[in-house]
Amino acid sequence: MADAVALPGGAQEKIGRGWGLLLLYPVLAAFVLLFVAYPVAELFSRAVMVDGKPTLAVLGKLVADPFSRKVFWNTLLLGAVVAVLGTVIATAFAYAMTRVAIPLKGMWHFLALLPTISPPILMALGLILLYGRRGLVTHELLGIQTTALYGFRGLVLAQLISYFPFAYLLMLNLFRGLDASLEEAASTLGANAWQVLRTVSLRLLMPGLAGSVLLLFSYSFADLGNPLLLGGDFPVMSSQIYQSIIGLYDIPQGACLALLLTLPAVLMFFAHKQLSARTAFATVGAKGSSRHRLVRHRGARAAALAFVGLVSLVIVLQYMTIIAGATTQLFGINYTITGKHLVAALTKSRGALLDTFTLAVVSSAVSVVLGLLIAYFVARTELPGRSWLDFVANLPLAIPGTVIGLGFALAFSGPPIVLTGTAAIIVIAFSVRSLPYGIRSGVAALDQLHRSLDEASTTMGATGGQTLWRVLVPLVRPALLAGMVFSFTRSVTTLSAVIFVVSPHWSLVTPTILSQMDRGDVGEAAALSLMVVVMVLLVVHGVPHLLGRDWREAR
Amino acid sequence: MTTAHTTPAKELRISRLDKSYAMSRGRSVPAVRDFNLTLAPGEFVTLLGPSGCGKTSVLRTLAGLEDFEAGEILLDGRSIARLPAHQRRIGLVFQNYALFPHMSVFENVAYSLRLRREPDRQVRADVAHALEAVGLSEFGPRLPGQLSGGQQQRVAVARALVMKPDLLLFDEPLSNLDAKLRVQVRAELRRLQKSLGTTALYVTHDQDEAMSLSDRIAVMRAGRVEQVDAPEAIYARPATLFVAGFVGKVNALPGRIVARGADAVTVETLGHRLEQPAVPGAPGPDVLVLARPEALQLVEPGPGMPTGTVEMIEYLGDRTEYRVRVGSTQVTVIETALARHRRIAEGEPVGLAFVARAIHLLPPEAGTPS
Numbered sequence: 001m002a003d004a005v006a007l008p009g010g011a012q013e014k015i016g017r018g019w020g021l022l023l024l025y026p027v028l029a030a031f032v033l034l035f036v037a038y039p040v041a042e043l044f045s046r047a048v049m050v051d052g053k054p055t056l057a058v059l060g061k062l063v064a065d066p067f068s069r070k071v072f073w074n075t076l077l078l079g080a081v082v083a084v085l086g087t088v089i090a091t092a093f094a095y096a097m098t099r100v101a102i103p104l105k106g107m108w109h110f111l112a113l114l115p116t117i118s119p120p121i122l123m124a125l126g127l128i129l130l131y132g133r134r135g136l137v138t139h140e141l142l143g144i145q146t147t148a149l150y151g152f153r154g155l156v157l158a159q160l161i162s163y164f165p166f167a168y169l170l171m172l173n174l175f176r177g178l179d180a181s182l183e184e185a186a187s188t189l190g191a192n193a194w195q196v197l198r199t200v201s202l203r204l205l206m207p208g209l210a211g212s213v214l215l216l217f218s219y220s221f222a223d224l225g226n227p228l229l230l231g232g233d234f235p236v237m238s239s240q241i242y243q244s245i246i247g248l249y250d251i252p253q254g255a256c257l258a259l260l261l262t263l264p265a266v267l268m269f270f271a272h273k274q275l276s277a278r279t280a281f282a283t284v285g286a287k288g289s290s291r292h293r294l295v296r297h298r299g300a301r302a303a304a305l306a307f308v309g310l311v312s313l314v315i316v317l318q319y320m321t322i323i324a325g326a327t328t329q330l331f332g333i334n335y336t337i338t339g340k341h342l343v344a345a346l347t348k349s350r351g352a353l354l355d356t357f358t359l360a361v362v363s364s365a366v367s368v369v370l371g372l373l374i375a376y377f378v379a380r381t382e383l384p385g386r387s388w389l390d391f392v393a394n395l396p397l398a399i400p401g402t403v404i405g406l407g408f409a410l411a412f413s414g415p416p417i418v419l420t421g422t423a424a425i426i427v428i429a430f431s432v433r434s435l436p437y438g439i440r441s442g443v444a445a446l447d448q449l450h451r452s453l454d455e456a457s458t459t460m461g462a463t464g465g466q467t468l469w470r471v472l473v474p475l476v477r478p479a480l481l482a483g484m485v486f487s488f489t490r491s492v493t494t495l496s497a498v499i500f501v502v503s504p505h506w507s508l509v510t511p512t513i514l515s516q517m518d519r520g521d522v523g524e525a526a527a528l529s530l531m532v533v534v535m536v537l538l539v540v541h542g543v544p545h546l547l548g549r550d551w552r553e554a555r
Numbered sequence: 556m557t558t559a560h561t562t563p564a565k566e567l568r569i570s571r572l573d574k575s576y577a578m579s580r581g582r583s584v585p586a587v588r589d590f591n592l593t594l595a596p597g598e599f600v601t602l603l604g605p606s607g608c609g610k611t612s613v614l615r616t617l618a619g620l621e622d623f624e625a626g627e628i629l630l631d632g633r634s635i636a637r638l639p640a641h642q643r644r645i646g647l648v649f650q651n652y653a654l655f656p657h658m659s660v661f662e663n664v665a666y667s668l669r670l671r672r673e674p675d676r677q678v679r680a681d682v683a684h685a686l687e688a689v690g691l692s693e694f695g696p697r698l699p700g701q702l703s704g705g706q707q708q709r710v711a712v713a714r715a716l717v718m719k720p721d722l723l724l725f726d727e728p729l730s731n732l733d734a735k736l737r738v739q740v741r742a743e744l745r746r747l748q749k750s751l752g753t754t755a756l757y758v759t760h761d762q763d764e765a766m767s768l769s770d771r772i773a774v775m776r777a778g779r780v781e782q783v784d785a786p787e788a789i790y791a792r793p794a795t796l797f798v799a800g801f802v803g804k805v806n807a808l809p810g811r812i813v814a815r816g817a818d819a820v821t822v823e824t825l826g827h828r829l830e831q832p833a834v835p836g837a838p839g840p841d842v843l844v845l846a847r848p849e850a851l852q853l854v855e856p857g858p859g860m861p862t863g864t865v866e867m868i869e870y871l872g873d874r875t876e877y878r879v880r881v882g883s884t885q886v887t888v889i890e891t892a893l894a895r896h897r898r899i900a901e902g903e904p905v906g907l908a909f910v911a912r913a914i915h916l917l918p919p920e921a922g923t924p925s
Contacts, residue, residue, distance in 0.1 A: 184620050185653035187640040189667035189718060195641075199666075203657050293620055293640075 021376075021464035025383055028373055032393045034417075035432050039407030040262075040399060046410060047255035058252040062260070068240075072260060075221065075236040078152065082159045083216040087209055089160065090167035093311060095197065096304035098175040101294040103305070111312040112165050114319065117536040119493040119510045120162040121225030122529045125517060126318035127158055128229065129325050129526070134332035136321065150232030158226040161315060163219040167212040174208040175201070180292045193295045207275045214272040221265050222400035224496035225510070229517060237261040238402045238496065245406065245500065255410070258403045269398030319533070325526030332522070341527035349528050352507040356492055357535065359423060359506070363430035364487035368480050370431065371438020372446075376468060378439075379446045390439070397436040401496030404433060409500035421503040433497050434487035441483030445476030485543055489536050564596035564752045565631045565721045567617075572626030574612050586612040588778040590626070597752045599745070600783075601765040603801065604775035610758045613775075614724050617756065618647045630721050646715030646753075647724045651731065652707045654699035660686070660710050661695035667718040685717040686710075688747060705736045712744070716751065723748065723755040729764060741768055762802045766790070774798045790847075792915050796922040799845050799915075806851070806886045807922055810844035822916060825861035825881050829909055831916060843917040848889035850913035853877060853899060856906035865903050879905060 048054055062068045093112060097105055115123065131138050131149045138144055148154075178201060186196045202209070227239035235243075237257055244254035295301065325331040326341050345353075370393075377383055378390045396404060408429050412419035419425035453475075457467040473480075495510040502511045509532050516525040572590040575583040587609040594600050602610040615621040617628060619640030628636045635643050654663050662669075664685055668678045686692050689709035699707055708728060715723060725744075729737045745768050748755050759765055765772045766786040773783040774797075782794040793799035796807050810824035820833050824844045856862040863881035877888045877899070886907065899905060 179651075179653070181649045181651055181653035182655060184618075184640070185647070185649060185655070185714075186666070188618050188620070188643070188645060188647045189714065190641050190644075190670045191666075192639070192641050195670060200655060203655075 021468060022383070024373060025377055028370065028377070029385065029389055031370065032374075032389060032435075035428050036392050036395055036435075039404065039411040040395070042411035043255050043403065043407035044259055046251055047259045050252060059256045059259070062253065062256050068257075071235050071237055071240050071257075074152075074234055075238075075261070076264070078155055078159070078234075078236055079217045079220040081156055082163065082220040083213040085156070086160050086164040086167050086216040087171075087212040089164050089311065090171050090212060091202075091205075091209065092307060093164075093168050094171035094175050095201075096308045097172060099193075099197075099201075099292060099295055100301055100304040101296050102301055102308060108308045108312055111315050112168055114165075114315055114533075115162050116165045116169070117489050117493065117540055118162075118533050119225065119495060119513065119529065120158070120223055121229060121495055121510060121513055121517075122322060122533070123158045123162045123318060124154075124226045124229035125325070125513070125522070125525055125529060126321045127154060127161075129321045129331050129522065130317060132332070136324075136332070139332065147232065150230055151234040154230040154232070155226055155234060155236075158230055159220050159223055161318065162223070162226065163216055166219065167216050170212050170215065171205070171208060174205050176292075178204060178292075184293065187293075193297060193300060211272050211275045214268045214275070218265050218268050218272075218398070218400075221261060221268075222402065222496060224402050224499065225514065228514065238400065241402055241406065242499065245409075251410065254406060258406055262399055262403050265400050266398045322526045322529055322533075325522055326530045327527075328523065330523060331526070338523075341523035342530075344524050345527035345531050349509070349512055349524070349531075352509045352512040352528070353531055353535070355423075355506050356509045356532075359426050359508070360430060360488050360491040363427045363491055364434065364484040366427065366431040367434035367438040367487045368441070368483045369438075371435055371440070371483065372442040372473075372476070372480060374435075374439050375442025375446050379443055393439055394436045396433050401433060401494055402499075405429060405497040405500040420501075421505055423506050425501050426498060426506055426508065429497050429501055430487075430491040430494075433494065434490050437486055437490070438483050441479045441486075442476070445479035449475055481543065485540055488539055492532060492536055564754050566596050566629075567592075567594040567722055567754055567756070568627075568629040568632075569593070569613070569617070570627045570629075572613065572616065572623060572628070574609070574616055574621060574623040574626075585778055587616070587623070590778070590780060592773055592780060592783065594754050594756060597754055599748055599755045599757065599768060599770045601757045601759060601769040601772045602775055603759060603762060603765040603772050605801070606760055608775040609778040610760075610775050611726055612778075614647070614726050614756065614758050617722070618645050618724055619643050620647075644718065644720050645722045645724060646718055646720035647726065648708075648711045648715050648728045650727045652699075652711040652728075654707055654710055654714070656699055658698075659695065660691065660697050660699065660702070663699065663710060664695075664714045664717050666714065681717050682713075685713040688716065689713045689743075704732055705740060708732065708740060709743075712747070716747075716753075720753065723753045725755065725757040727759050728757075729759075730761075737764070744768065766802070772802075774801060776801075793845065793917075794921065796843065796845070796917065804848050804887055804889070806844075806846045806848065808844040808846065808884060808886070809919070810842045810916070812840045812842055812916075820916075822914075825884070825886075825907070827859075827861045827907075827909075829914065831914060832912060841919050843919050843922045845915040845917060846886075846909065847913065848876065848887045849891075850910045851886060851888045852908045852910065853879070853888055853890065854906040854908045856904050861907045862904060863907065865899055865901050865905055868899070868901055877905075879907065881907065 047059060048056060050058065096102060097109065102108075127149060128135065130136050131154075133139065133145055133147060135149070138146055138149075149157075182200055182204070183196050186200045187193075191199060222238065224238045224242060227236045228242060231239050238261065241254050241257045241261065244250045244257060295304075321331075326345075327337055327339065328334065329336045329338050374389060374393050378386050408425060409420070411417075412425055419428070453471055457471045458464075462470065493510065495514065498508050499511050499514070502508050509528060513525045513528050513532075516522075516528065569590060569592045572587055573585070574587040575585040577583050590609070590613060592600070592613075602613060604610050612621060616623050619635075619638060623636075626636070627634060635645075655666070658666070661682055664682045665678050668681055673681070682695070683692065686695060689712055691706060691709055691713065694702065694706065694710070699710065702710065708731075711728070728744075729740055732740060741764055757765075757768060766789075769786055771783055772786055772789050774781045774789060776797050782789060782798045784792075784794075789798060790802050793802070793805075796805070799805040799807070808824045810822045812820050813823050813828065814821040815833065818833050820831050822829050822831055822842060822844060829844075853865075854860070861881050863879040863886070865877055866880050866885065867878040869876040872892070874889050874891050877890070879886050879888055888907070
């Protein structure tokens, strides 16, 4: 009885003292509505509104047009092939790394993850230098002049190299998380390594495999750089949006294409979300073991090593080629060693490098701080509308970068808010794209903290803001820094999200590389790509070192 | 109970087993050192020891789930040491049961038979037998997640039994059950193993479990076997103070053999002389006198007996524990509820009487940590 009386008073008290922090809630909600919901809504309204009147004419024309239909099916076909092949490669790679006794695992892991910190157009560039019309392998070694790279095959190859590592990371964690005793039980019951994999591990990882397929599907959908450079006679949606806007300046058609690209992407995203919620049952419980026994069979080890080595070789070749392209006069024509491209990358393109670095750092901080606040409101308060806030803020995960970028360009080029040509539009575009990851790291970090910590702080008289700043932030700092590094990487390497919002005042590396390649400045493009990779590597590996031991351990 | 599963029981001989775990920077920590143990066909032996003593490592090495540096493992004289786990025909019941969550109870139990490509009719019959043996005939279509902990445990046993293993291994299979169920299931396990006659090795840190289940107990400490013997012998005649302490409370008192007869010795402890049957190779003259708390009785203080002061009394329902200070040593005495004839208070002087022939003598070095 006494409790029932005391509770409402206590709750009031808590809200009363936390009002300072609560003021931020409407600010956050406004930010998310303005910079996530509004640009996308604006873009879609351009698709179905012409001269202020609603119409389905543009959409209807597009759907009826055989070429557009072909583009749509192309996109799906490319996505499906990349998703399935990528999942197979990623799963085999993750299996070799977690279950087979092979040497140099640290190196294979590092190499496999290199593409995750590189701009995807770097893959297109490397492939062109190796296998293009004047490619090192095709022209110099095989003596053929072929355009076979341009089109479907080249796109599959480029997207596989660019995106299989993300699927590999997913599968790696799932393989590591499988309860080891299940596989051990299977082997004591008479299953050999292959039977264990087939009847137990893969069965348990089914939701994860499906998740990987959907993940790769959405990456393939969103990719712009590779289709622009390698698409050839195989146009896909993202490159068609670019052509519509930049080439034809047909905004309604571009907007319609964006709408058609978004629908399947969002569907896949939610299917993926459903599936990942279901993988939970397959992972280690408190009583399980995660020490997995490694396969020692000679043949299996040799096969795993050969496979892992081959995949790594393909990746290494890309980077070696970029390095070669950056240090020779004109790769494919004149192989004289020169330092001029590297010098150019550090002089002519210095602005792009510095701008990219600065804007990416600022926006990584913005996305992580906003992400933490949203995570706090979602996980730790009962405020109305918080699940909607969470939903909208997470949409950029589902919506392809091209769509967000185009939405920004259209929404903020005129009243009520004009941001075109400013640094703000780039920072906000970066931040919005990284916001879901900011929220994710925030939620994960907050979930690890027991609720009693902030209750204890509150009983000692702290306000909501003081609790957040003095108790929660220090404890979640490692996760936040990891989130910042991730967000930074994502911003530096994206092309699709920024290609429509760059301006002469603020240039960024990925659009610069794209235009260098359009001009045929292969050397400069390669040199600048190399600088980007070095910059990201320094941040990814340098930040943990600067921050010391406890941060690395916390990861 | 069915006997259809019985195969001729096999003898297990483990000799000079050495196993260590690799740590970072090339260092390694020994887990099992010079381990020797032989199980007679059909015998139920328990490895008993504190956590980290290497008992689970021995079990996993037998199952083929761990590599080891040296030693030999023979089943009926045939070495299995180099065979991969899936060719050993050794059934292992895991601590967490390790049931496949994506397969029904039936499919879990049928797993090994399906791998051997047994005909479908045979599979059905064998699985039905195994599920019947553990009392779960009705549960075939269920998923493991729909079963209670005790039922999951029995499915795990059925899954191990159905493959007619040469050897059954149990890795603390009862530790995830609540106390009441544990007592019930352990009786069932014992009955099942006896009826099948399969040689079995069981790992636990619970001495009650070890005592009630085993033909013999091997007490392990720091990777070695400290003593292998029948449960009664382990309790009454422990080889070391560690063994004595691991299977129950014990008073270890310094003593001295003052006289040796043909079939008895006289030992002096706590200033008191006791007659004790002579054991071959009896130590002396300095000895460690092991007296279980129930081997001592509290009596009216009088001449010719050790006397002391009651320092603490712990009432535990079915029994009462007394800490009595005798000179510089503290001894523990347990009195069952019915044996208590008089209320004793803390601080009161008491006399101690030894129950005849209930003590055990060890050389003093058996009490030092190895």
